[in-house]
Amino acid sequence: MPNIQLDSIDLKILKILQEDADISNVSLADRVGLSPSPCLRRVRILEEAGIIKKRVTLLDASALGLHVSVFVLVQLERQIKEQLAAFETEIRKRAEVVECYLMTGESDYLLRVLVPDLATYERFLKDSLTRIEGVANIRSSFALQQVSYSTALPLVHLQ
Incomplete structure (x- = not known):
């Protein structure tokens, strides 16, 4: 698992994805102040680094x-x-x-x-x-x- 330095945009991406893993890349990019392509690239880097392990649906027990x-x-x-x-x-x-x-x-x-x-x-x-x-x-x-x-x-x- 690669060791990466997280900047403020990475932290915003992680915070938003923890709240809503279903958010579209376009909406995510808009909320963190990036265009869609660089935003998607950052998400992929976070996934490859193992910081984003997987996305799931939370059910009400x-x-x-x-x-x-x-x-x-x-x-x-x-x-x-x-x-x-x-x-x-x-x-x-x-x-x-x-x-x-x-x-x-x-x-x-x-x-x-x-x-x-x-x-x-x-x-x-x-x-x-x-x-x-x-x-x-x-x-x-x-x-x-x-x-x-x-x-x-x-x-x-x-x-």
């Missing part, structure tokens, strides 16, 4: 019936390379797990799980998570309300 958000702390029996890799392989197979982080501290992993209801979470827990070899401890916390959520990365430190 609640509108799709995914009303229960659970944060799950998982502790393994041993933190050895093979056990970590095996856990990660199994967890990637589960669509309910929308985020998974290897952590420091008391727990080895933090998962964010989205399901329609408590019964579905219970099935996920009993039929999937507890059956992964090496899992020693599982603690679940249910989100009552999403207070803040953003997919946009903070770019202030680059200005």
Whole structure:
């Protein structure tokens, strides 16, 4: 991945694309003060550099019936390379797990799980998570309300 210096126009492009990935190149160029061709060239450079990884459509979980958000702390029996890799392989197979982080501290992993209801979470827990070899401890916390959520990365430190 090439290392590039981001200028103020690059930062404007990134900010706008984080808000609206569907914006046309003509509109994007207009908003950042470039003509379409140089704007598209900059976007392509940002993509080639790996700064823009991909463009996606964000869905409303609640509108799709995914009303229960659970944060799950998982502790393994041993933190050895093979056990970590095996856990990660199994967890990637589960669509309910929308985020998974290897952590420091008391727990080895933090998962964010989205399901329609408590019964579905219970099935996920009993039929999937507890059956992964090496899992020693599982603690679940249910989100009552999403207070803040953003997919946009903070770019202030680059200005």
